[in-house]
Amino acid sequence: MIDKIKALLQEVENMKAANAEELEALRIKYLSKKGEISALMNDFRNVAADQKREVGKFLNELKEATQNKINELKEGFDNVQTGNDDIDLTRTSYPIELGTRHPLSIVKKEICDIFGRLGFSIAEGPEIEDDWHVFSSLNFAEDHPARDMQDTFFIQHNPDVLLRTHTSSVQTRVMETQEPPIRIICPGRVYRNEAISYRAHCFFHQVEALYVDKNVSFADLKQALLFFAKEMFGPETKIRLRPSYFPFTEPSAEMDISCNLCGGKGCAFCKHTGWVEILGCGMVDPNVLENCGIDSKVYTGYALGMGIERITNLKYQVKDLRMFSENDVRFLKQFESAN
Ligand code: DAH
Numbered sequence: 001m002i003d004k005i006k007a008l009l010q011e012v013e014n015m016k017a018a019n020a021e022e023l024e025a026l027r028i029k030y031l032s033k034k035g036e037i038s039a040l041m042n043d044f045r046n047v048a049a050d051q052k053r054e055v056g057k058f059l060n061e062l063k064e065a066t067q068n069k070i071n072e073l074k075e076g077f078d079n080v081q082t083g084n085d086d087i088d089l090t091r092t093s094y095p096i097e098l099g100t101r102h103p104l105s106i107v108k109k110e111i112c113d114i115f116g117r118l119g120f121s122i123a124e125g126p127e128i129e130d131d132w133h134v135f136s137s138l139n140f141a142e143d144h145p146a147r148d149m150q151d152t153f154f155i156q157h158n159p160d161v162l163l164r165t166h167t168s169s170v171q172t173r174v175m176e177t178q179e180p181p182i183r184i185i186c187p188g189r190v191y192r193n194e195a196i197s198y199r200a201h202c203f204f205h206q207v208e209a210l211y212v213d214k215n216v217s218f219a220d221l222k223q224a225l226l227f228f229a230k231e232m233f234g235p236e237t238k239i240r241l242r243p244s245y246f247p248f249t250e251p252s253a254e255m256d257i258s259c260n261l262c263g264g265k266g267c268a269f270c271k272h273t274g275w276v277e278i279l280g281c282g283m284v285d286p287n288v289l290e291n292c293g294i295d296s297k298v299y300t301g302y303a304l305g306m307g308i309e310r311i312t313n314l315k316y317q318v319k320d321l322r323m324f325s326e327n328d329v330r331f332l333k334q335f336e337s338a339n
Contacts, residue, residue: 001040001047005058008036012066017073026073030066037063100336104205104324107312108187111207114231115185118224120209123184125170127191131160133169137291138248153191153202163191167208168248168305171284174210175292180299181213187308198320205308210284212294212301218251218283221302225255225281232311233260240275249282249303260314269317276314279306 017023170186238258259270266272281304286296
C-alpha cells in the first residue's frame with residue numbers, strides 16, 4: 001500500500017491543469033468520495049495493526065499534498081480570471097498614446113533647472129495661507145490695496161485665511177525655519193481676484209527665488225539675472241533693470257529682456273521699445289529679515305519673482321492666457337517636441 005501511496009504522491013506532484021475544468025476533473029479523480037485517495041482510505045481498514053501508524057502518516061501526507069497542489073493550481077487560474085475581468089481585450093495595445101507635458105510644467109522645470117545650476121534648491125509652501133506669510137511678514141502696510149477683497153480671495157470671510165497672491169510667502173516660511181545661507185527657488189500656483197480674460201486669470205503660476213547670506217549684494221543679483229536670461233532666452237539676450245517698488249525689497253527693480261521676437265529692433269510684441277518686462281526683484285528689505293528672525297546687520301539677501309505664464313508666453317507666443325487651463329488637447333499636443 002505504501003508503494004501505491006508513493007506513486008500517487010509522485011503523480012500529484014507532477015499534476016498539471018490547463019484550465020479550470022481540467023483541474024476540477026483532477027479534484028474528482030483524487031479527492032472526491034469515489035476518488036483514488038478515498039479508495040485508499042477505505043483500504044486502510046485492512047492494513048495490519050502494526051503498520052497502521054506508518055501507512056496512516058503517508059496517507060495523510062498524500063491527502064494534504066493533493067489538496068495543496070489543487071489549491072495552488074486554482075490560485076493560478078483565479079489570478080488570470082480576475083485579470084481578465086479588468087482587461088478590455090477589444091482595445092489595441094499599440095501604439096500607446098503618450099501624453100505631453102503641459103507648457104507651464106515645461107517652462108517651470110526649465111526655470112528651476114537654471115537656478116538649480118546656480119545652487120538653488122526647490123522649496124514649496126501651502127496655497128492656503130495666512131496674512132502673516134503673504135502680507136505682514138513681507139512688510140505690506142496695513143492699508144495696502146493687495147489686502148483688499150478686490151484683489152485677494154479670503155476663505156469664509158476670515159481675514160486671516162486666504163489664497164496666496166504670490167509665492168513670496170514661501171520666503172517667509174523658509175527664513176523662519178532655516179538659518180542662512182539660504183538659496184531657494186519656489187515654484188507654485190497663486191490666486192488673485194481678477195476677472196478672467198485673455199490677459200488675466202484668477203489663478204496663475206510664479207517662481208520666486210531667494211538668496212540670503214553674508215555679503216550678498218545687488219551685483220550678485222544682477223549676475224544671477226543675466227545668467228538666467230541668457231540660459232532661458234539665448235546667449236544674445238540683454239537685460240536692463242528699472243527702479244521699481246515692492247514692500248519686501250529695498251531697493252527694488254523690474255527686469256526687462258531684449259525682445260526675443262525682434263532681437264531688440266522693435267516690433268508690435270515689444271510695442272516698438274525693443275524690451276519686454278519679465279520679473280520683479282530687489283534686495284530683501286531688512287524688516288523682512290528681522291520679521292523672520294534673521295539678523296539684518298549680519299545678513300543680506302536678494303529676491304526675485306516671475307510669472308511662469310509670462311515666461312511661457314515669451315517663449316511660445318501663447319496669445320490667450322485661458323489656453324493654459326482649458327486642457328484643449330489640440331493646444332497641448334503642440335508642446336510634444338518640447339518635452
Ligand atoms: N511677489 C511679486 C508679485 O507677485 C513678485 C516679486 C517681485 C517677487 C519682487 C520678488 C521680488 O521676490 O523681489 O508681483
